[in-house]
Each structure stands twice: as structure tokens, then as C-alpha cells.
Amino acid sequence: MSYNTFGQLFRVTTWGESHGPAIGCVVDGCPPRLALTEADIQPFLDKRKPGQSAFTTQRKEPDQVRILSGVFEGQTTGTPISLMIENTDQRSRDYGDIARTYRPGHADLTYDLKYGIRDYRGGGRSSARETACRVAAGAVARKILGEGVRIRAALVQLGPHDIDRTRWDWEEVNRNPFFCPDAGVVAEWEEYLAGIRKAGSSIGAVIEVVAEGVPAGLGAPVYGKLDSDLAAALMSINAVKGVEIGDGFASASLTGQENADPLYMRDGKLTFGANHAGGILGGISSGQPIVARFAVKPTSSMLTPVPSITTDGKETKVITKGRHDPCVGIRAVPVGEAMMACVLADHLMRHRAQVS
Amino acid sequence: MSYNTFGQLFRVTTWGESHGPAIGCVVDGCPPRLALTEADIQPFLDKRKPGQSAFTTQRKEPDQVRILSGVFEGQTTGTPISLMIENTDQRSRDYGDIARTYRPGHADLTYDLKYGIRDYRGGGRSSARETACRVAAGAVARKILGEGVRIRAALVQLGPHDIDRTRWDWEEVNRNPFFCPDAGVVAEWEEYLAGIRKAGSSIGAVIEVVAEGVPAGLGAPVYGKLDSDLAAALMSINAVKGVEIGDGFASASLTGQENADPLYMRDGKLTFGANHAGGILGGISSGQPIVARFAVKPTSSMLTPVPSITTDGKETKVITKGRHDPCVGIRAVPVGEAMMACVLADHLMRHRAQVS
């Protein structure tokens, strides 16, 4: 069985394979009378789009989105919004080999173990191409959140290389091919990743997503907590192996005093002295910025041979010749933003429902 | 709004406050004709129960579970199983102060921001006492999984102190007050945590959960992936700030070759050369052990004063006098096991449904 819908009130259902005729999603539950056209969605897709630098796959997809329903005369009608993106550059011949072998660490194997069949062309349903639909849905979610909520993400670690957080500059994020907020490491990263690519290898990364302006009170304890839903949303992105909120794993080493975010009154308003909690307490937003991080493993599609088996159970070595990202974490940056937007939009609507 | 149900086919709905008359849960969707009595559930509750060592809260709760429905003559009937645990040792007077102040880092504040009301006694609904219900439900989930699936958890980090993984011994876990698998660190940990407690402080921890014998094919891509559901389940536990699968955040630093789990044929069977993936590929179990870790922050209930505010907006300092765990991570060990069991039972049932 598959399950391809997320959200409770703001619900997104995605469909499509990497090399099928198209991919798309149905965004259901969107409130009526929000201004929405393709032009509101396209910029986010362009940001995620492949083939934009030497560090992402050379597949050329325009990723042009079409709104097929749910919008009338430039406004949402409250009915389901169907979004479709046609696949145009499917070079399926590249994938002949993976029809008969399993890439170690890839979903090839488990799709076959589960379903007994798989569309091997470009990874089929397990391809990160699906994330284009998330990005499109995220653009709709941002409309619900309004301009007061600002969601941004950045690559904060490339392989073993960290950024210097004191140099964090959001403006810088859109100026380099890594979505990196620290201009000081970009040259080094370029050299490093070029080396990885030349070596026919791949590397992991860590992305940080920050949402500012989120009202307090979002989250539905105890099984629809905001952090719980964020964890599920981020972990569902291809190749993600870890999710943190606020200080995350580092908080395990802290004492209660070190971890406490003191409360003050400043100009008659509740003010926090720190944000170790990442804006979420007891599964509910506190009004502070929501901070989440997720780790992306290195892709298993690479030119370096790895011991593997064929679909009929013979040992072999696998290399993957197609067009791939040496660091899939880079293009995960806009996807992380989109998942944050979708989760927040859903919880904003859920919170509105409780008014008594 | 609250949301207190998890699972799709194996569904658990919990209810109850720390100092109300009782807590409990309804376990719905359980298959019929499984042998089940209170005696199958109680040992897991006893493991989580407070007051068992100097390192957990001194609240004395027998945590005696009663089955109120869904079982007939010692067998499940396929109808909802209602489980109830009476609260017996509620010393609400301890909590007088927190009625009028917010513990920094605690859900006190956000429950008030969201609901405009909170049952402050012992933390009310936000208390970790709710996790007793998860443990009870987990015992039912284990019945569905059967004896072939073995789920165990251990504390692998106490504050800044790691274990030595080469000394890992599952037998040791039940012999020390930390559920620690490394006998070599227990003495040191005892001294360290005694110091934390004496200082009126608290400390975080990391727990690792391992499920062996899990069949390949569990998980429902792309929004009901096994790792995605595990992330949500573990992140929903009180005080958890991070979740990892397999190598988790460490995989961000690895190259594709380092991270690949090579595949071999040994004695005619698919065999893995490593388990960096933690038993999940593309959101689907591979047949390898499922490995998850989660980080627990230090509790904000401690004897050390922290700047805070009162419910009517005046600055103050807060200390929490009640009975608390200096490291809430310890009692989270059986809770982590229970969440793993519930998620796996749900996905085992979902997988059975797909047979065509």
C-alpha cells in the first residue's frame, strides 16, 4: 500500500513518477478567495529546478506548473486545486542497468521487496522529482500563512564542512549555488564539491529551516504536536535521516539551566531570553521563530562501483550512469521550506477551528 | 484543538491528566484472537513506573492497568480495547506555585497561549504521565508483531557522557537504573547524575531503539514512510528535540561510498554488508534491524531558579518544588520501545492489506 497525502485540513496529495508523462498534486482544503496564479508558484519551482549549476543534475526540466482546477478569475474557490508539471526530458535509456540491479542504499530494492514491481526509470516514484510537487503545494500554503509569516532555509553543512554562524546572512543564500548563508565558505565548498563530483562520488548535507512571525498556539497535542508533524514532514523528504528542533541533539548535553529560555516582560510584552526550544514548547508554537534542521545522506546514485546484487539474485558491482546531483541536499533546501509552509498552514487552520 | 490519536489501522487514542482521577487509552483496530490479559501489559508499565530508583521521580504510582473492553475470555475480540490506570498519588499541593507562574521551557506557557486555560496540577495533559498509556498500547502492539519481532531500547548518552559501543550488552540494560547497555559507564553515570540532582538541576539524554526481525516491505511511501511515521511518533514523546534513523546526522558527513550498505548473496540469501540506513530505504523496511535514536532535553522542572513571568505578566523567578526526574530521558526508554512497537504493528497491518 502507498499513502500519498499529508495534512489534516490543508491536505496535499502527490502523484507521478520521474519518467512518466507528468507529476502533480491536489491541494485540498485551501480557503477561498486567496489570490493565486501560476506566477505565485513558479518562482519556488525555479529555485528547486535541476540543471542550474554544475552542482545539480544536468537533467533539463522547465518544471512549468499548470493550475487545472480550484482557481477562478485569479482567486481560489475553496475547491481542490490540481497542479500539474509535465516531464519533458526523460532520457530513460540511461537507466537500463538499474532495471536489473539494485543500487545499494537506494529504494530500488525495497520497492521491489514491497510491491514486487517497480518503475525503474529514473527511480520511478522514489525519485526526488516528487519533491517538485511539494514545492508547488508550499507556494499555496504560503498564501494561507500570509505575508506576516516568513519561511527561509539554508544549507548549513556540506559533508564535514560547517558554516560560521556568526557570518549568517540571509541575503547570501540566493547568491551562491549551495543556498549557503555564509559567504566565507562558498569558495571552499565549490572546490570541495567539484572534487566529489570528479571522483564520481556524492556527499551529505544539513539544512536549517526558520519560520518567523508564526503566531503562538499552533500545534495539536499530543499526537498532532507541531514538532511531531514537522518531523514527519521533513523525514519524508528523500534521503533525510535525521530531524532536529531548536538545539536538537545538542540539548541532550545541556543542563536545565543551560537549556531554559528565560521569560521577561519588555515593553509590556512577553519576551524570550533565548530560543533553545526552537519556538515549540509542548508541541505548541510559542511565538518565537520555529527552527528545524534535517540531515540528508549522500545519494546512492554515483559513478563509484559498490558491491550489489541483480534482481535475479546474482552478485555484481553497481555504478549509476544517469544524471545525478553530487549533493542532493542542495535542492532539498526549497523542499524543506515548502514542508514547513504546508505544516504551518495546516496547523493555522486547525487552530482557527477551535475558537469557541 | 487537540489531537490525541495515532496510527492508521492500529489506532491509539490516549486521554487523561497527571492529577485527574485516571489516565487511559483506547486501542482500536487490534486483530481478533490474540491472547491478552493485564499480565501481558503490566511488566512494561512496571519498567516505566516512577519511584524505582533515586534517579526518577519519587511519586509512587502502582500504575495498575485494567482492561475494560475488547477482550473476552483472555482473547482480543477485534473490538476497541479500553485500558485504564487510576492515579493514586496526586500531591497537588506541591504545584500551587505553577498555577500562577510559567516554568521557562515548559508547556505551561503554550497551553495557556493556545487554550486560555490549563490544568496546572502536575502539568495536566502535558505531563509525561501520559506516556504510561503509550507503554500500555505498545504491549498490545507487540502481540500483533509476534515473537519474531524483538524491540529493545537503551540509554546511549547521559548529558555529555557517551557509552563505549564496543561494550554494548543488552543484558546489562535491565541491571542498572539507566537502561544503559555499557556496564563500564554505570558507576560514573551514577555519580554524575547524583551531582545533577543535588545541584537542583537536570540533564538531557539520547535513547536508541532497535527492532530486529522486522519483515521487509513495511512503510507506505511517500507520506506514510516508516521513518516518517517513526519520526512523528518519537518526536511526540515529551521533551524530545531530535530523531535520527541509522547513521542520522552523521550521514551528512559521509561520502556515497562510506554510506552505502553493500549487498551480497550469502547462502542464497540477500545479505547486507552494513546498516548505515538503519533498516529503512525509501521509507520501506529492508529486513535489516530498524535503528532509531532520539534526543531528550533536560526537564524544565528543577530547583534552580530561572527568570520567568507570572500568568498576569509580572517578572519573577521560578523554581519547581514537586517530585521530578533529574533526567527524564531514563524513563523515556520504555516509551521509545512502545512507540516503535505501535508504528511497526500499524505498518504490518497496512502491508497485509495490499496483498492482491
Add this chain to the structure above:
Amino acid sequence: MSYNTFGQLFRVTTWGESHGPAIGCVVDGCPPRLALTEADIQPFLDKRKPGQSAFTTQRKEPDQVRILSGVFEGQTTGTPISLMIENTDQRSRDYGDIARTYRPGHADLTYDLKYGIRDYRGGGRSSARETACRVAAGAVARKILGEGVRIRAALVQLGPHDIDRTRWDWEEVNRNPFFCPDAGVVAEWEEYLAGIRKAGSSIGAVIEVVAEGVPAGLGAPVYGKLDSDLAAALMSINAVKGVEIGDGFASASLTGQENADPLYMRDGKLTFGANHAGGILGGISSGQPIVARFAVKPTSSMLTPVPSITTDGKETKVITKGRHDPCVGIRAVPVGEAMMACVLADHLMRHRAQVS
């Protein structure tokens, strides 16, 4: 598998068997800060309670409800509300026979076919005793709807005997043992039903539920339509075999002109010339009264023998000796009201969420 939860935002999960220690429900998603005590719920349970006239089962159950969670100092807290009713008068010995035979037309058979096990005592989970939980949840739902929404039901057909709708008087409903709105038929009905009872037989009925003051706009097309959710809710009541909205089946015989509800402006306000639609158009409430009817079949528990089989496949004749209602439709009246209240409360909350 069983599925014992209904509602999307206002969610009710019921549990319990006819002759177990207790029955109950968890009401989740209720907004905070609504005044609620047992005294708000008990009157509705008293109305449904058995043993109140010669025409309902002689089982004596006080049906005393206890609130176990979710309410603090007389107000809802927004957390799950656990309600429990203890079973006190279980005379299980009456049901010895049905352990080994199937009542034709009863769920005895299908529970065994599905689950391979059943709690036969008093019908176990399939007993209409479960509907007490619905009535309790309905009382909470009414709190959400507020005093502006008025939900009432009445028995409009007893066996082949209709009421005269021109004599409809809501006041009369609570004055006779049938919840009948037409005083003119009560004497006749008493005689008729006494005859049915003496003959060891049973009879069906039709109930009408009317909700006034429902705001326009409730309902979530096209698969969460208000009438669709009402149909599911009413059909889920024990022994119900049909559901109608507005003119229902009669509308099949009408022409478009006869069926149209003309629209006028009266004193500057939208006014309807008729209500054939029963207050729902396109699955959305129009502001007119919501009118639903449901048909209840005669119970299969009766003293008249019917050909049947034993659990080990031998032919036999079945009579049911326990204590039963000759017309289960009577006590379904408050249950119908409760289901209407729950569905409306859920949709009121869903509608609030859409505000943009």
C-alpha cells in the same frame, strides 16, 4: 478490523461491551473554555436510559456518567474528554443460548464470520448499549453548537402507523413513552405495541430529527458533504436501514417545479418558500432547518422462534429470552439527536477553519 471513531475535528471514539465492566468514549477536539459538568450530560442519558416504560427493555441501568479528563474547574481545557458509564445490571445468564446459536437478522453471525470470536453476552459490542456513549458525546457537541442551535427528534412512524403531521407538537414528544409528536395517536400506539410485546414479537419505526438555527455554509463538498456525513452517522446506529434528507425518497416522484424551494427577499433577507431540500443544497447547509429521517428495523431479539443454526452448523430454532425492547426505534430518538449534534459540531469547527 474495527473502526470506532467518527468526526474529523470533533472526534468521538467509543468503546465497551454490553456486559463488560463499563462503556465509554473519548471526545477529542472539543474547544476549550466551555462550561461542562456531568449535569450537562446526564439528562440526555436519562432520556435514552432503559427501563423507563413498559415499551423498553427492563434492564435497569442508572447510566451514570463520569468525566475522567479534559475538564478543569467546570470548564473544558481543550484536551480529550474521557466519559465512562459503568455497567451495573448485567444478567449474563439470560444469554447462555445465544452463545451457541445465531439470532437471524442479528450481528451475532457476522461478528463470528468476521472475527472468529464474539462476546455473546448481551450482544457484546454489537449491542445498542453502545449508543449511550453517542448520547453522552452529543451533549458535549451541543455545548459547541451553543443555544442558538436547537436539535430535536421524534418518532413519526411506529410499524405501519403514521402520525398526522398537522398535529405535530414538540411539547408532546416528552409526554408519552414513544417520543411521539402527535398526541392523537398515542393511545392507539400503546395498544398496538402492547400487542406486539405480548405476541413475543417486535416492530420497526421511523425517526425524524430536526436542527434549527444551523448557520448557512456547513458541509465540506464533495466527500464531506453535510448530508453525506449525516447519512453515515445515522446509518451507523444499530438496526437502521434507511436515511433520508428533506423529502427523501418522496422527491423521486416530484417534478422540478414541485421540488424547487423558491427564494424570496423578505424584509431584506433571503427567505425560502419551502424546504423540500431539508436545509442542505450541494452538501452545504442553507440556513433552513436541517431535516433528516431514519428507519429502524424490528429487533431480531424476540420470543418468537425463527429457523436458525448453531455455531457448529446444526439447524435449530431460536428465541431470545433476555430483556429487550419490542421497538428499538423508540430509544433511538435521543441517539438520532446526538448524532445530528455531533455531525453539526464537527462541521461548525471545520467551517471556522476556512476563514481566510
Add this chain to the structure above:
Amino acid sequence: MSYNTFGQLFRVTTWGESHGPAIGCVVDGCPPRLALTEADIQPFLDKRKPGQSAFTTQRKEPDQVRILSGVFEGQTTGTPISLMIENTDQRSRDYGDIARTYRPGHADLTYDLKYGIRDYRGGGRSSARETACRVAAGAVARKILGEGVRIRAALVQLGPHDIDRTRWDWEEVNRNPFFCPDAGVVAEWEEYLAGIRKAGSSIGAVIEVVAEGVPAGLGAPVYGKLDSDLAAALMSINAVKGVEIGDGFASASLTGQENADPLYMRDGKLTFGANHAGGILGGISSGQPIVARFAVKPTSSMLTPVPSITTDGKETKVITKGRHDPCVGIRAVPVGEAMMACVLADHLMRHRAQVS
């Protein structure tokens, strides 16, 4: 808010407006390795397609379905199946009037009351055109059910005109423009409906759906009962005002003896003496044919003027000039079959999940 998904394991999400570029659905949860091509779906769409006789709308739509995902080399892959039908014959100019007036009895009004905006062209989302997607999904559901389950529907009442059930002939259903199983009434019905059409009026109908070969045990008490889910599914079809199972409303007039379906053993097998219950007991299938009926009201789109109001609150008279069915019940016949198929497929999968 809208809600456009139905089913729990076999889930269908539909989208699209009458006069948008296309309509479609995503069928999620379908098991893998079922043979499926467009040719499996098209015949069912052709049956529902407009413009096939003088008695259905003259809009000409080829209703050609395309499979965009979820199928690989002629087999389902277990991933979401996206189906799309392009709209080709949108004569929107016909609908100019209804942009500014409300058809009494139509969803025009309530969509505006709920959403504050509506796509008025051809009824937008509230158009019965959406049911083409249900029919497409139903064709997929039939694949899951397999050839052993046979689902057929027929028109059993046209306005006030019943059929003679003793002449019921399933073969006849596909030979006349009414899907009527009684050849003896066809001529009379043709004359009658021609009269209705000439008069610029419309008329209601009743449809009966029968599913044979359904295994015992399907249904998930007490809120996922098979009859409850069927009631919701059928009531969600446009213009439906009533749903019955088995004897339905007629059972209200029966005594327990009359309504009982006696049980016998014949050739060592459980055998029923009658089927008043319509194949469902306690919400669970008994192995007998499932029998459901639903009532369709006359469409409010007709050439006869009815008092109404304009969108800016002025009184007027409305006639609807576009192309409409004089009896929308006729084309609801294949839709009823499809909903039955979807509900049964979902419950078959849910039942498989419970095996312990």
C-alpha cells in the same frame, strides 16, 4: 473548507470543475501488480457519458481517460494512479445568467454562502460532471475486487413509475436508455420522460445497486460499518436525498418475524431463507448479495421559471437554458455502481489487514 477524498485504504481524491480545462482523480492505495490500462476504465465512462440518448444532456464529451501515473508496463505499481479527463465541450456562454442568479434547489446559493465565490460555469465544482471521476475510480476498484464480485445497478423508479420486479432482467438494463431492468415499462417511460422534457421540467428517480459474490466479514463496526460507508458514498452523489439498505424504509413496517432472514444448512453450507437485510448485519457483510437503493431528486436546472433572487439580493424568476438531463437519475446508475465498487474494495483491503 472542502474535503475531496474518500476511502481509508483505497483512497480516491477527485478534482476539477465542469468548465475547467480538465477533471481527474488520484487513486491511492491500490495494490500492486493488477493489470490495468485505459481500456479497463473507458467502457464504464462511456456508459455514464452525456449525449447518448434524447434523455440525457446534449453536451458532447468524449470523456477519454488518461492514466498519468501508477501503472508501468500494463500493471499497477502500488503507487498513486492519476487519472485525467479533458473537458472539450464547454459552452460557457449558456451560463451567463446563472452567474448573477441562484437556481432554487441548486448548490449555486450555498457555494456562495459558504465560500463567497463560485465558478458558476456549468455549476463549477458542484456539477455532476465530477461523477465521471468516481466512475473511473470505480473501474480500478473492480480490479481489486476481482471477477468473483459482480456489481450491477438499475433504475427501478422513474418519477412516480415503478417497475414490476417479477420481470427483472439484468440483460435488459443495457438495452434501453434508462438502465431499466423491466422491458415492460420502457415504452411508457419513454413517452413519460419525453413529456417531462417537452414541458421544460425534470423528474426524480430511484436506483438500485446489487453486489453479488461479496465475501462475508467486510465492514468495520461501529463507525466504519459497511452500510454506513455505503450510505455516505451514495448520499455524496449529486442530487441524492435518500439511501436504503435491503428493505430500507419498508422494514419499519415489518414485525420481527417478517423481517428475519432465517438461517439453514444446505449441503453443509450456511444458507439464508431471505435477504431483508440486504446482505449486511451489524455493519458487516454476511455473504448474501449487498442491496442498496438511492433516491435522486429532479434537477433544479430546467426551462420552467421559478421565483428566485439575484446575487445582489433582488427578486427574479430563474430558468436554466444550458444543456441538462431531464432525469439526472439515469446517468447516476453507473455512478452508483462505482461507489459500491470503491466502498467494497476499501473494505476488502481493510479486512485483509486484520488477519492475525
